[in-house]
Amino acid sequence: MTDTPSYGFDTLQIHAGSRPDPATGARQTPIYQTTAYVFRDADHAAALFNLQEVGYIYSRLTNPTVSALQERMATLEGGAGAVCCSSGHGAQIMALFPLMGPGKNVVSSTRLYGGTVTQFSQTIKRFGWSAKFVDTDDLDAVKAAIDDDTRALFCESIANPGGYITDLEAMAKIADDAGIPLIVDNTSATPFLCRPIEHGATLVVHSMTKFLTGNGTVTGGAIVDSGTFDWSASGKFPSLSEPEPAYHGLKFHETFGPLAFTFHGIAVGLRDLGMTLNPQAAHYTMLGIETLSLRMEKHVANAEKIAQWLEGHDAVEKVTYAGLKSSPYYDRVAKVCPKGAGSLFTVTLKGGYESCVKFVDALNLFSHVANLGDTRSLVIHSASTTHRQLTPEQQKAAGAEPNVVRLSIGIEDADDLIADLDQALKASA
Template sequence: MSDAPHPYGFDTLQVHAGAKPDPATGARQTPIYQTTAYVFRDADHAAALFNLQEVGFIYSRLTNPTVAALQERIAALEGGVGAVATSSGHAAQILALFPLMGPGDNIVSSRRLYGGTITQFTHTIRRFGWEARFADTEDLAALEAACDGRTKAIFCESICNPGGYVTDIPALAEIARRVGVPLIVDNTTATPYLCNPIAMGATLVIHSTTKYLSGNGSSMGGVVVDSGQFDWSASDRFPSLSQPEPAYHGLKFHETFGPLAYVLHGHAIGLRDLGMCQSPMNAWITLQGIETLSLRMDKHVANAKAVAEWLEADPRVSAVTWPGLASSPWHARAQALYPKGAGALFTFGVKGGYEACVKLVDSVEIFSHVANLGDTRSLIIHPASTTHRQLDPEQQVAAGAAPDMVRLSIGIESAADLIADLDQALAAATA
């Protein structure tokens, strides 16, 4: 679709990008290429593929036609030059950092993150010799001061999970530009329909495709999208991309592949050595989900507005964090950066504290009590006792997961039914 005489709209790209009729059978829907390996034409063809002299399929840990279609579609929706699909959103975060980091290097990250990401950055990445420095993204001077010569990226979420905080992506992108590092934005909660981080200056965008992109709670996956706009050779800061690669006879990725250097490194080295590939079946399911992304997100946002406004007016509720509300401190920013809507994930406070929250999630009937978000079904969870349980109280509050807060992921059911369900559950929780 890159040869089109004019840019296609989002609704067209979400159906057609990456999807061509199967050349062998004419099948209109992308097939599930459930295979581990691919036959080479001859010995020269095999050598060219392994030398990165020709693009093609070798082994499904590296490349797979179904997964390739998904990568092309998401890259098109995000405005990137390419993408690397992974087995999960957490895998995407590690793969995103892998070409950038070495022992002793650090990233500067927003402290408003999903609890599992905070744990991954606080503990797990230290085993690679990497460090995460957490900063308040409202204090831009402090965030920039946290960067030093070993900083390799700035990391944030577009709309933060769970508290609904709206990150000022253009401001962080400007800091990243001055420091000379990429800005990585987790756009899972907003989706490319509501937010385009690359247009705001981000270098890399990641998703847990498990969430809104798939949309039906049936397939795990993640993806890293590259803008293709970062100069990896501007300094010696990113040797994996700018310096000779021993595994490929001294090939320099950025010098050889230009804007595609990061994506090709993700396949040729990241997936080759870390092995965190997405399965063809999960990629196929996610392709189906993306076809209706804009339709679903409009309904998600409309329902979130109705539920949030009802909750804010309820005397049993102490606070609602949906950034689409006029009362939200992030309302003006949300309107400016996300004109189609402020997402459908937010928290609300229950008068009665921790115990009332636990009773509430045990009392709902339509809402599903699960550790997930972005489903067509409405979901509920108490972060302080589940997803953010591993954090200390101060970290919970900073992440927007205080003990008296319940997180909602609003689905596409009837808004009136969702409100009625919350009404009866609140009655049980605060009786």
């Protein structure tokens, strides 16, 4: 259904990638729980391995259930293709893999999920890659950080944990002027609230574990390719523009055009990195996506009501929700996320760290977990958990200081959630 743009989002989230099973007529996409697939004959097998024919070889690479999810993700984001993998962290490495090389760097926002900051500042060093962290509100600093070895610009559409909104069009212009792709993590927004490709992004990554699945049951990641970037223009991306030895000199961009990145992600990325999404997780994620718009509308409505209530509470020093008129990011919401500012934000308590600990422990409806985007409302003290490995300076830049808690507002009754927050704030005083 990628060639039917006239359908609305609510229709596409149910039907894109999903067709009656040709063998049985099953209406829901089956879980193809198989490792391998029988070839028609020797020539068919050779054509598949040479990338001369599209089909199924081995489920580390391709699987019909996962393929259906990939088509749905590409359709909802408005991309040319998608690659699904085992987690959001896996998706980030998979996105960088064809672009980077020893000595190359990625320029990244300081406002990121703590695990991403650690992955970029520590783990990717083992590949010989590096990251430069900048405040993406300072566009001059972003431009200054890009050098001849920069291979990508990375940010989140709605930043975790503070819910800050990134000026994606400004970031895309900087990336275009530098001849590098803009990679946007759209986990907190989902394609219902924001479609980064429409704002100029080259690649969109997701932790499908969060709002897309929506019920905290499985992990998964996705990379959606816009199909618009010219990988051969500069010579900076030889994995996509130059002959690939493992495929007898095939040039991915020359051969596959707009689908070059997608084919490389499957034929090289999944083949060699092995960050495979299992078919059962793909099935659960597709089920979750079927109700994405309904859930996101409720998430946003609850978040707006609760953030306004919290802002007026005597125990609260600050609420970072971009949907509040007091937020410096309020004007960006209509431009970047016209359907709402999401349901993720932080609350700064006047009582400091000790009050945060008492507040978290006193909550009943809010679950204290290291996750977000569940139907259930969630809470965590980022500085001591998800952002614990960061320096105090990095925590401050990310909006995860010790006197801050992160809330992920679920789809329960908003008044019940407010009552729970109220009693916990009283207990924290």
